[in-house]
Amino acid sequence: MTTHQRQGVREADGRAAAARDDEEDDQEGQDGQPYDPRAFPPFAVTVDLAVLTVRDSRLQVLLVRRGESPYRGAWALPGGFVRPEESAGSAARRELAEETGLGHDTVHGLHLEQLRTYSDPGRDPRMRVVSVAYTALLPDLPEPRGGGDAAHAQWVPRDRTGPLAFDHDRILADAHDRIRAKLEYTCLATGFCPPEFTLGELQQVYETVWGVPLDRPNFRRKVLATPGFVEAVEGPPRRTGGRGKPAALYRAGPASALHPPLLRPEGRPQP
Template identity: 60%
Template sequence: MAFAVTVDLVMLTVRQDALCALLVRRAIPPYESAWALPGGFVREDEDLTDAAVRELSEETGIQREAAHLEQLATYGTPARDPRARVVTVAYLALLPAAPTPKAGTDAAEAEWCRVADLPALAFDHDRILEDGIERARAKLEYSPLATAFCPPEFTIAELRAVYEAVWSATLDPRNFHRKATTTPGFVVPTGRSTTGDRGRPAQLFTRGPATVLHPPLLRATPPTT
């Protein structure tokens, strides 16, 4: 019985105030011409993370240093791949900018797609992508992961825009500013401000030393009926 291991990448960024995921259109069977997550088979002499980094580069042209990368979950439903018994290890990658992707050898094209307007995906990639999005949304509550979507120096308004895009919610600017700047170790002022001809200068911040946010920045709980 054939057995293989693959890696799949849930790559997320914020573009034009919307959370976007990177998808590739498959150029080979199965699911030829369908949209899917970037990924591929793990080589015999390759570590899982090394395979994820390689696929990141081969299928998109994006380098490891440009992304926050962490292991998401393992998926092994027997019939998930019609070719053989395939187990995939999914990785979550977050990027502060959205470089123009480059389709790899087994992809016809690669494109950033708004998560609010996603097409049906090949294999079980709908589930994997959904899990990755929820991981990102949850971690924004109790970790400084939102800064992974930001440049090295950012304003509180830019940080708030990340939360609003990932959570698909509108946040009160003053309340968010107070929480972000008073949460110990979350953000640190750089002593510099934005410059330009439009609007008032805004204070610039960088990520602080905290690995856990206490108190957390919780998402609004929908009312129960």
């Protein structure tokens, strides 16, 4: 064997040894011990959705009546287990479509954002379950129907939800607080409106979510002075339910943030 051949053998042996070391490192923890996933207690991941809309001048939440144990027959937020091949976001949209019958087109077109993670050990009586909660905003839609493990789905006024299954009362309260705050500095309110809306309808969203009356001229001035918040719709105005003249129509503008913010009135009680 030539010197060049012996050098090649040594290099090959070195690469093989390094590969074995890398494989052993992959199977060991930081303390040098083999990693055994069975040494850790199993847990599941679910998604829960706080879906809100404004109907009949009231803030309403989408609830499902559970058709399976635990909490069979109780009202709960839509949601379910994340499948192995899914992301949490994909699971949230799938569960919302399955449990409410709203349709995949409607579900995939709505504003859905992650709220927070809920991981208290005793939050689910079945096993250790960690939930990734989302909140979504919808314009007024027809009544949904149940599906999946939900026996029935229904819009329920926020102030009449009553005790919910699991820790869903806490999730819903957190979602309501999040939306109240985001209405101050984002254009999120237009997500409650149909594609074309009046400024009166937009004001009703703020009053319903915040639970306070707003001065109409002042609200109109602030909205129209905020770049990109709303855009005027060409065409004839729309007659509303009041006795006044038809109101001009607007659509959501390109902006996502409000500069300056539209702050809640101070000193008013919050529901």
